[in-house]
Amino acid sequence: MEKQFKEKENAPLGNIEEWEEDLKVRYPKPKSEQAKGREDYRNYHDSERVDTVREFYRLNHQYQTYDFVSRKRDEFLKFDKKEMPFWDAINYLNTLVDDSDPDISLDQLQHLLQTSEAIRADGHPDWFVLTGFIHDMGKVLCLFGEPQWAVVGDTFPVGCRHSEKIVYPEFFQNNPDSENEQFNSKYGVYEPNTGLDNVMMSWGHDEYLYQMVKDYLPEPALYMIRYHSFYAQHREGAYDHLLSEHDREMFKWVDKFNPYDLYSKVPVPPDAKALRPYYEDLVAKYLPATMKF
Ligand SMILES: [Fe+2]
Ligand SMILES: [Fe+2]
Numbered sequence: 001m002e003k004q005f006k007e008k009e010n011a012p013l014g015n016i017e018e019w020e021e022d023l024k025v026r027y028p029k030p031k032s033e034q035a036k037g038r039e040d041y042r043n044y045h046d047s048e049r050v051d052t053v054r055e056f057y058r059l060n061h062q063y064q065t066y067d068f069v070s071r072k073r074d075e076f077l078k079f080d081k082k083e084m085p086f087w088d089a090i091n092y093l094n095t096l097v098d099d100s101d102p103d104i105s106l107d108q109l110q111h112l113l114q115t116s117e118a119i120r121a122d123g124h125p126d127w128f129v130l131t132g133f134i135h136d137m138g139k140v141l142c143l144f145g146e147p148q149w150a151v152v153g154d155t156f157p158v159g160c161r162h163s164e165k166i167v168y169p170e171f172f173q174n175n176p177d178s179e180n181e182q183f184n185s186k187y188g189v190y191e192p193n194t195g196l197d198n199v200m201m202s203w204g205h206d207e208y209l210y211q212m213v214k215d216y217l218p219e220p221a222l223y224m225i226r227y228h229s230f231y232a233q234h235r236e237g238a239y240d241h242l243l244s245e246h247d248r249e250m251f252k253w254v255d256k257f258n259p260y261d262l263y264s265k266v267p268v269p270p271d272a273k274a275l276r277p278y279y280e281d282l283v284a285k286y287l288p289a290t291m292k293f
Helices: 017-026 047-063 066-076 086-094 108-121 126-134 137-144 169-174 205-213 219-227 245-263 272-286
Strands: 083-085 290-292
Touching: 017 047, 017 245, 047 169, 083 086, 086 108, 086 137, 086 272, 086 290, 108 126, 108 245, 108 272, 126 219, 126 245, 126 272, 137 205, 205 219, 219 245
Parallel strands: none
Antiparallel strands: 083 290
16 A cells, blocks of 8 residues: 655655756866866855755655655556657656746756767767766656655665665664664675675665666666766765675776766756757667657
């Protein structure tokens, strides 16, 4: 029986972009690279956003239990909700636009294009460009009525102790798994260095999209998609004890991807219409004609 959350608990953020905006405050662009685009990073200390983001993490850390994730996986990894051509999915995702905050009126398509265009400009392989272009497609979960804290937010392993290096670690006190002996030891239900493929992550847009495209993209792309919100690992190294040698190798790609996700916002937005033929070809090269959600 699905637990229903109160309206207020479903949407603690003004819109889901507030999470990514907050990430840029937590992980600012290195000073050496800050010269241009500085403008973009003002206003983020806005105290109102600090409060909503805090509340967002309170809910996220309380409700993302091993059991909750298992239920969400059962519910969504059947991919029986909707089937649509890729570009319809983009348009669908774009209905997530929220103009309530003029500071972040960037629509989803613009964030995807700015990420992928920055990757393309650096001369990376086309599957890397495509990864940038699709990496947040999983946010369509929001349009299926899912609570914001079950779509975006830093991800972390469930089934073992929550690291102090996860943002707002004190909120894990309210997570029943913290009291559960099966789940609250260093390794919990896992073996040392078992490999992340054996580790269940908190539920969100990353795992959802990974499962959707896992048969179509090269492995580095899949790591980037699956773990791009796993800041406690790719920025803090908090779960080295669960990673395999292979994960460590692959996380070099996750590291490579992250700056494009966080810092690719440009003052003059890419021309979505002009770029569409290029991206249509790229999508067609790797992905099936329609996607199952
Ligand atoms: Fe994302
Ligand atoms: Fe993103």
